Amino acid sequence: MIARALGLALASAALWPASLAAQEAWVGVAAHGVDTPLTFDTGEGGVDLQAGYRFAPERALAVIGSPAPYVFALVNSDGDTSLIAAGLSWKRGERLYARPGIGVAVHDGPSLRVRAGDDLRTDLGSRLLFEPELALGWQATPRLGIEASWVHVSHAQLFSGQNPGLDVIGARLVVKL
Numbered sequence: 001m002i003a004r005a006l007g008l009a010l011a012s013a014a015l016w017p018a019s020l021a022a023q024e025a026w027v028g029v030a031a032h033g034v035d036t037p038l039t040f041d042t043g044e045g046g047v048d049l050q051a052g053y054r055f056a057p058e059r060a061l062a063v064i065g066s067p068a069p070y071v072f073a074l075v076n077s078d079g080d081t082s083l084i085a086a087g088l089s090w091k092r093g094e095r096l097y098a099r100p101g102i103g104v105a106v107h108d109g110p111s112l113r114v115r116a117g118d119d120l121r122t123d124l125g126s127r128l129l130f131e132p133e134l135a136l137g138w139q140a141t142p143r144l145g146i147e148a149s150w151v152h153v154s155h156a157q158l159f160s161g162q163n164p165g166l167d168v169i170g171a172r173l174v175v176k177l
Contacts, residue, residue, distance in 0.1 A: 023068065024054040025177060028149060030170020032076050038152055040164035042124075043113075046078030048168050050149075054089065065090050070101065074151070074168065081109035081124065081166060083153065085131045097137050105131040105153050109166075124166060126159035137174065145174035 028051075033044035052072025059066055067088035075082045087103015106128060113123040130153070137147040149172050154165035 023056045024174050026172040026174045027051050028170050028172030030168045034167045034169045036167045039167050042164050044080035046076050048074045050074050081107050083107035095139050099135040101133045103131040105129045125163050126155040129153040129155050143176045147172040
């Protein structure tokens with residue numbers, strides 16, 4: 001499912017206007033299912049491999065600060081939840097920068113998973129999730145950057161009464177195209 005969805009997202013990106021030409025590509029590695037105050041333990045773990053594109057800031061969205069559209073895929077090494085996401089991010093700063101973003105994600109995690117011995121559901125509650133993220137970066141050279149990244153996926157209890165959420169924390173190597 002993830003491979004087909006990523007292929008569709010990349011094919012769609014090829015049809016977007018030239019103003020959305022790719023500006024940056026990144027690859028990264030991250031810890032999966034990190035315990036934070038925003039999540040419950042889902043029992044997932046492993047390492048996530050990430051790859052993504054950020055497009056040029058969209059001037060048509062100047063009213064909200066000309067965010068840069070992005071797409072990315074995250075694949076879990078243990079066979080746990082993988083996902084694809086698309087959204088908007090805002091870069092604040094030049095050499096040292098913060099890049100908050102918000103998007104939506106589609107994942108392949110289990111549709112129902114109950115922790116043994118109790119009634120706590122640990123599935124993500126919906127196939128479609130919100131995907132806020134934050135990257136803190138350093139532009140090492142004009143073409144290469146390094147980012148520490150946090151990605152959170154959840155549905156904020158809009159689609160069901162349970163919502164454990166999932167946090168992924170890692171590092172990315174960013175290349176300006």
